[in-house]
Amino acid sequence: MSPARILIRLKILVLCCWVPVVRAATLSFDEALAQITLRESLLLGVLMTLAGVTALLFRISNQVNAGGDDKPMKPIRNLPLLVGAHMCGSWLAGICAFFMASHFDMPGLMIGFFVPMVSFGGAKSLELMYNKFVADKLSSAAAAGGPAT
Amino acid sequence: MKTHFSWLTRFYVSGSVLVTACIAMLDPWSQHRGIMDQDGYGGAVAIGLLAFTALAGLFDVLINDWLPPRYSLRCTHRHRHLVFMAMAIGQVALAFVEARSDDIRPVMARYLLDACVASLVACLGVYSHYWRTRREDAAAFVAGAADALRRAMECGGYYPPILYAAGQLMHAQSQTVRFEGRIYAPIGATLPFTTSGQFESMKFRELTGCAESCDGTNEEVTK
Numbered sequence: 001m002s003p004a005r006i007l008i009r010l011k012i013l014v015l016c017c018w019v020p021v022v023r024a025a026t027l028s029f030d031e032a033l034a035q036i037t038l039r040e041s042l043l044l045g046v047l048m049t050l051a052g053v054t055a056l057l058f059r060i061s062n063q064v065n066a067g068g069d070d071k072p073m074k075p076i077r078n079l080p081l082l083v084g085a086h087m088c089g090s091w092l093a094g095i096c097a098f099f100m101a102s103h104f105d106m107p108g109l110m111i112g113f114f115v116p117m118v119s120f121g122g123a124k125s126l127e128l129m130y131n132k133f134v135a136d137k138l139s140s141a142a143a144a145g146g147p148a149t
Numbered sequence: 150m151k152t153h154f155s156w157l158t159r160f161y162v163s164g165s166v167l168v169t170a171c172i173a174m175l176d177p178w179s180q181h182r183g184i185m186d187q188d189g190y191g192g193a194v195a196i197g198l199l200a201f202t203a204l205a206g207l208f209d210v211l212i213n214d215w216l217p218p219r220y221s222l223r224c225t226h227r228h229r230h231l232v233f234m235a236m237a238i239g240q241v242a243l244a245f246v247e248a249r250s251d252d253i254r255p256v257m258a259r260y261l262l263d264a265c266v267a268s269l270v271a272c273l274g275v276y277s278h279y280w281r282t283r284r285e286d287a288a289a290f291v292a293g294a295a296d297a298l299r300r301a302m303e304c305g306g307y308y309p310p311i312l313y314a315a316g317q318l319m320h321a322q323s324q325t326v327r328f329e330g331r332i333y334a335p336i337g338a339t340l341p342f343t344t345s346g347q348f349e350s351m352k353f354r355e356l357t358g359c360a361e362s363c364d365g366t367n368e369e370v371t372k
Contacts, residue, residue, distance in 0.1 A: 039248040047241050050268060054234040057275045064275075064282050065227055072286040076279075108249045109188040109195045112242025 036102075044098060044115060045091075051119035052090025056083060059127055078134065085130040086123045093122020156214035159233070162267045163206030166236050169243075169263070170200035180256040184246045199239040205232045230271035237271070240264035307334060307356065315346040325356065332356045 036044075059082070064073055076082065097118035101111045173181035173196045185192040209225045209232065244260040247253060297308070310325040310332050311317070317326070320341040325334050333353035335342070342352060 037248070039253075040245065043241060043245040043248050046264075047238060047245065050234060050238050050241060050264075053268065053272065054231065054238070057230045057234065057271055060279060061227065061230060061275050064279050072289070073282050075283065107188040107191060108246035109184070109192050109242060112245040113195055113198075113238075116238045116242070 036098075044094070044111075047112065047116045048091050048094030048119045049087070051094065051116035052087045052123045054116075055090065055120050055123035055127060056086040058124075059086070081134065082130060085126045089126030090119040090123040093125070094119035096122075156210050158266065158270055159206060159214075159229075160210045162233065162236065162263060162270060163203045163210065165263050166240065166267070167200060167203035167207065169240075169259070170196050170203060174200070180254055181243075184243055184256075187246055195239070195242065199236070199243075202232055202235045202239065206236065230275050233267045233271035233274075237264040237267040240267065313344065313348060315344055317344045319344065319352075326353070328353075 060076065063076060066073070094115050097115045098111070101114055106114060169181055172179045173185045174193075176182055181196075185196050188195065205225075206229075209229055212220055212222050213226055240260045241264045244257050244264070247257045247260070307323050307325050310327040313326040313328040313333075318341065319335040319339075322334060322337045322340065325332050326344075327333075328348050332355070334356050336352055336354055339352040
């Protein structure tokens, strides 16, 4: 099967899933919002952000340490895009994790550790996608002498 | 390896988090213990993890800052930011438990302050490490270019010769190649060109008086 046909089927699948997903998200969202106060939601936001920042620092530090004594460090390209990818992944995964935690009635400290762990995983997942679809193409363009946009 | 950020700040944050964890575990009437007991066994595990990360932070200060450089551990330096971000997340998790109760106690301020300082240590550490490495790379590049220029100037304006081979890009008259013991420079009118497997004497002119003083290699010239 050609990639174009796979893409069309995936789009149809996403369209079919859209309605039940939105319905389920609304139910979970209402259920979760009924249990959470403004203070808690603020702290959850901080937890998700910290998890995203952790993933981002991990990525930058790995890039810095990848350069040895004889090999210069590769500069970070498109930092706003990199930060955005990590934060979006972290927040999306964190919100999903909070819905799950609310659904299963997890205790407070468990939520406090479960949500950032899932957020970290979400940020790393989007980072992998960023590396695959953005960073690799930028490196190829730079190696070919083309504009690194 | 004293590479970034003040050891005193790292020591203080790690010590503060360890003290919090110790109070929670040892003092049954403390506010920290009250937060820990809300989750039963899970709370004890969480506080244990927090104490572990604090000990890792103190270990990092001991190894990399207090002991002589020969004891320094590269891995602790590389993953230092993870330890401090874990501390920050743990502290905010404790504050989250406190926020779920109806009345907020002042102990929440301590959790948030420690979390703030721990995350700041991690972010500034990676930031300074990144820019220091870039500065070092730039300095190494400038030093290499200056060295190549100095060697070229010592040879009367010509770069040191490289052994003639196929596929070398000739783009400047100051480049030189060595072929069968003699030094040649490309003729300006033929530039630029890439050398072939066979020596093309029409594109080169022989240099005399440079062979002994300019010996060496400088492969960067042809790249």
